[in-house]
Amino acid sequence: MIGRWRRRKETSAETSERIVVEGIAKSTGGRARTRIIMTMAVFFAVYGVIAGRLAYLGFQELEQGGPAPSRVTASRPDIVDRNGEVLATDINTASLFAEPRRIVDADEALEKLLTVLPDLNIEQTYNRLESDAGFIWLRRQLSPRQQQAIMQLGIPGIGFRTEKRRFYPGGPTAAHIVGLVNVDNKGIAGMEKYVDDQGLADLQASGLAVARDLEPVRLSMDLRVQHIVRDELERAMERYHAIAAGAVVLNARTGEILAMASLPDFDPNNPFNAHEKDRLNRMSAGVYEMGSTFKGFTLAMALEKGTANLNSRFDATRPIQIARHTIRDFHGKGRVLTVPEVFIYSSNIGTARMAETVSAEEHRAFFRQIGLLDRMTTELPEVARPTEPSEWKRIHQITISFGHGVATTPLQTAMAGAAMLNGGKLIQPTFLPRNEAQAQASALQVIKPQTSEMMRYLFRLNVEKGSGRRAEVPGYFVGGKTGTAEKVVNGRYVSGKRFNAFLAGFPVNDPEYIVLAVLDEPQPEKPGMGATAGINTTQMVNSIIRRSAALLGVKPDFGHESDALLVSTR
Structure with missing residues (x-):
């Protein structure tokens, strides 16, 4: 919307400038050049102020409303066991955001959202919906059922973004080895953190962590x-x-x-209790x-x-x-x-x-x-x-x-x-x-x-x-x-x-x-x-x-003496 508004202003300004230049040229001749230069300087100064203000407002939106709407959670490689069984993988999930400037009635919007997300902080969410921010997160990583229910509420100024979420098929089976990630898909414990420390975090920061290019990380662990x-x-x-x-x-x-x-x-x-002692x-x-x-x-x-x-x-x-x-x-x-x-x-x-x-x-x-x-x-x-x-x-x-x-x-x-x-x-x-x-x-x-x-x-x-x-x-x-x-x-x-x-x-x-x-x-x-x-x-x-033992490839031996054998002490 801001981009379209700026283009309309620029088109209008250019048209006005052309009319002014032509009018001055016809009435005053060569003396008009100085006025033209002064007029153009004024226009450039005005445009500079507008651009600066837009940049300032953009930063304000980031500070007040959290991540910019273009931000995408980075992909991570699958983690698999020694036999290729998946221990951790990315799945797509919806996250809920709001554009407060488009919210018609913050009270009504909040009342409807609470029917699906009853644990929202009422006071905090209301204040954020009433703000001048251009973008705010309301809830990351919704379930499909929650997303469908919110869509049916039909609240103007509310939308969804597809993000990456880490999924662990084995649940707690290998929790302390595999570790876990935070809401932004960054490794914070276990082998998930090790993977980040080996260069994945740098790839993510540079935007080069593309899912199709990430090879699975194979562990020595046998899931069985x-x-x-x-x-x-x-x-x-x-x-x-x-x-x-x-x-x-x-x-x-x-x-x-x-x-x-x-x-x-x-x-x-x-992992609500992962940090308990x-x-x-x-x-x-x-x-x-x-x-x-x-x-x-x-x-x-x-x-x-x-x-x-x-x-x-x-x-x-x-x-x-x-x-x-x-x-x-x-x-x-x-x-x-x-x-x-x-x-x-x-x-x-x-x-x-x-x-x-x-x-x-x-x-x-x-x-x-x-x-x-x-x-x-x-x-x-x-x-x-x-x-x-x-x-x-x-x-x-x-x-x-x-x-x-x-x-x-x-x-x-x-x-x-x-x-x-x-x-x-x-x-x-x-x-x-x-x-x-x-x-x-x-x-x-x-x-x-x-x-x-x-x-x-x-x-x-x-x-x-x-x-x-x-x-x-x-x-x-x-x-x-x-x-x-x-x-x-x-x-x-x-x-x-x-x-x-x-x-x-x-x-x-x-x-x-x-x-x-x-x-x-x-x-x-x-x-x-x-x-x-x-x-x-x-x-x-x-x-x-x-x-x-059998899964590890160790065969039982019943054909030989299994008693402890004395060895030479010399």
């Missing part, structure tokens, strides 16, 4: 396994009355994450004391440095007294224990004795070497930094040896666990496809293959004879280590509040996959039953492996 993991977490939370649960399935040879879930989660299609991604964005799962790392350190071997013996006869602290075993044997016995009986005393075969600084350096003390490197933006004492004194070294005093992310624990079992190579986890050759190019050899071989033996032995027995899945040669840690609340350990974990690998004689499951504050399934990791998280891992 992801569904199994989340389903088992829901069952475990209900069965063990826990406040939260999490699990990850990691390829031990490539670092690819096949599945990862944390409950409670959220639905990215309706209890819905954070506990697997990568939460740090916890991982309890006795750390005993495996301490044993690996002693074996790696040669201060112990599988035949070594450590005195666990009586508790260790340090100042006001007493270190006891949960189910103490009250005798000298071999290294395998320290592991399968989960002896705090035996593990502490083993830790003290090296200095505190050597202990700290080893844990840093296997990736437990530094922030993990991966594509997911939500990754927490581990916490540790600023100085490791003797008391710190002893408690950290069995998983108290250092807090790290469960995903980081799974990464370090993979290095213990895969031949000793630390591979940073990835949510994108990666083959073995690519993984090996960046892998760090953190323990010797012989040490890894001994750790595989110990992990298997613990499922056969120790606290991991409930994780056994016939034919899949499972090995693992439990962890039951008292939680720290307001700086103090609270009896009865536990964070349980089970770190497993399968088939542990030649590990392909690592599975780590955690439960936050689990309770006894029934009165009189225990609530340790050996009772609950082992069962979670059992169910995940039993349901997903």
Whole structure:
């Protein structure tokens, strides 16, 4: 409308100018040139003022009414799983806008809109409809039913624009991996944000993010396994009355994450509660004391440095007294224990004795070497930094040896666990496809293959004879280590509040996959039953492996001996 008005003014002005010039030329001759120039200057000055005013009004409309009507939400590439299943895609949706200058009766318009959109802010919407703005948004991303109902109201000055909206076919199934976008289709969490940070945001800003030119982003995740993991977490939370649960399935040879879930989660299609504290991604964005799962790392350190071997013996006869602290075993044997016995009986005393075969600084350096003390490197933006004492004194070294005093992310624990079992190579986890050759190019050899071989033996032995027995899945040669840690609340350990974990690998004689499951504050399934990791998280891992192994391409082996085999300690 503004453009047509300006063209009419220009046409009228040009006609007037031609008449004036011709009249002056006929009556005054050469003397008219000066007047012509002056007249043209006046016209140009007038046009300049008009143009400036129009520009000013345009900016005012943007400030008062929000985005200009020509603005279009940018396209995003589809996100798919490793098999091409769609995890996130764009769909077209209608958004409602108003042109207040064309609104005949703001009261009537608002009254009609409230019949379809009863949650509109009445005072705010009325003031905006009464304003002089040229364009305002009223509601983004309507449902088709809402759009049809508003169209039937026939309100002058009300219209619709087609915009892009992100749709997640799986709902909450992979919410913490895929992430979500804001109302303008910009990634704000998970792999959606990662995609933006890799250049999509720049393409969108330049207007080059055209849907047909955007290749799908393929993740390492397997949606089938992801569904199994989340389903088992829901069952475990209900069965063990826990406040939260999490699990990850990691390829031990490539670092690819096949599945990862944390409950409670959220639905990215309706993320009204996504920012609530209890819905954070506990697997990568939460740090916890991982309890006795750390005993495996301490044993690996002693074996790696040669201060112990599988035949070594450590005195666990009586508790260790340090100042006001007493270190006891949960189910103490009250005798000298071999290294395998320290592991399968989960002896705090035996593990502490083993830790003290090296200095505190050597202990700290080893844990840093296997990736437990530094922030993990991966594509997911939500990754927490581990916490540790600023100085490791003797008391710190002893408690950290069995998983108290250092807090790290469960995903980081799974990464370090993979290095213990895969031949000793630390591979940073990835949510994108990666083959073995690519993984090996960046892998760090953190323990010797012989040490890894001994750790595989110990992990298997613990499922056969120790606290991991409930994780056994016939034919899949499972090995693992439990962890039951008292939680720290307001700086103090609270009896009865536990964070349980089970770190497993399968088939542990030649590990392909690592599975780590955690439960936050689990309770006894029934009165009189225990609530340790050996009772609950082992069962979670059992169910995940039993349901997903075939999908992961791992064939059961019933034809060979599956007992833990002693390895050479020389």
